[in-house]
Amino acid sequence: MSKTFDVIVAGVGAMGVATCWQLARRGMRVLGLERFSIPHARGSSHGVNRIIRLAYFEHPNYVPLLRRAYDMWREVERDCGRRLLFVTGGLDIGPRDGRLVTGSLASCRTHNLPHEVLEAAEIKRRFPAFALPSEHVAVFQPDGGFIACEDAITAIAAMARSHGAELREHEPIARWSANGDRVTVETAAATYEADRLIVSTGAWVGTHIPQLRNIAVPERQVLAWFEPKEPRLFAPDAFPISIVDAEEGFVYQFPAWGTPGFKMGLFNHLHETGDADAISRKPDAADERLLRKLVERYFPLAAGPTLRLETCLFTNVPDGHFVVDRLPNAPNVTVVSACSGHGFKFAPVIGEVVADLSTGTTPRFDLDFFRLSRFA
8 A cells, every 4th residue: 555645635535525526536646535435424424315406695705616516526426427416495483684585696696597486385386395474585596406425426436536536444544743844643443645645624624724723613403304294295296305404503404315205404403512422413302392393393294203314514604615725834734624514515516626736727706705814
């Protein structure tokens, strides 16, 4: 086994595995180091499926990245021979003047995305599974859908390996150092050297990047699957992915697919933060009570028995945007992490961007709002 590489990628979740793939396909000697398995259920890249959407309420600057991400997900599908991207349409629902609806409309209008604004009665007519306040409206954007997340990581990992990347599971980094134009990475198994290091360790990024130690905060998130009382209303051809602006926060949901039940979650859940290794991974009665209250309020026809509860970790920064940047004191080290709970859909394009940054190519996208300097 070679211990010298062009690039080492620490953390092989969604962003890390896509970066390995993009670098390896450019002929780079790539080592990916993952503390768990590939994929695994300890971070934020699991749970059967993850939402993808173009009407991005968080900021219009994400839309060009998303357009490229859609193209790249389809490229991954062609290369691996498996369907990973499922388009259902997407609804952003809430008060007309709320952040969700106004932000979604801003992205649609800035980038000329096809969309409709629906009143509550029209939402109910088209999608009878919803039970919404009469004053709510929705932005319907037909490109919304979901990615089969574990299948996607498995496929991209295989593609990275087919291009020569070496992906080592159950081998977390213990420490790293940058000396001039070389980087040294130590694990319990070996010491490696490379020209460049990519740190994409998710909830553990503050352990590896001192600048993010008190900024990138792990947060416990819980997902639930409920048994629908009328399953046909929650099938992918009848129920779009959706987000509801509720008093508790943003509630997000998927059609029933891939595993029994109707899947939903509450963004930021119970606001439980802490060390990534100390946060409880076991769902409890309080988690179920909160999510059941929401499914009974907005989706009463899905409020059958609870079939499954599962935890994951968000890693949030104060402004909710990503971190993708070189370290100012070590320009051959790039951090790509802290995706604040909405990063999975971007994985292939962020992998491409990081590969550009690592090989001296100027990325085609505006990355200023991902810079570390905004926390100075």
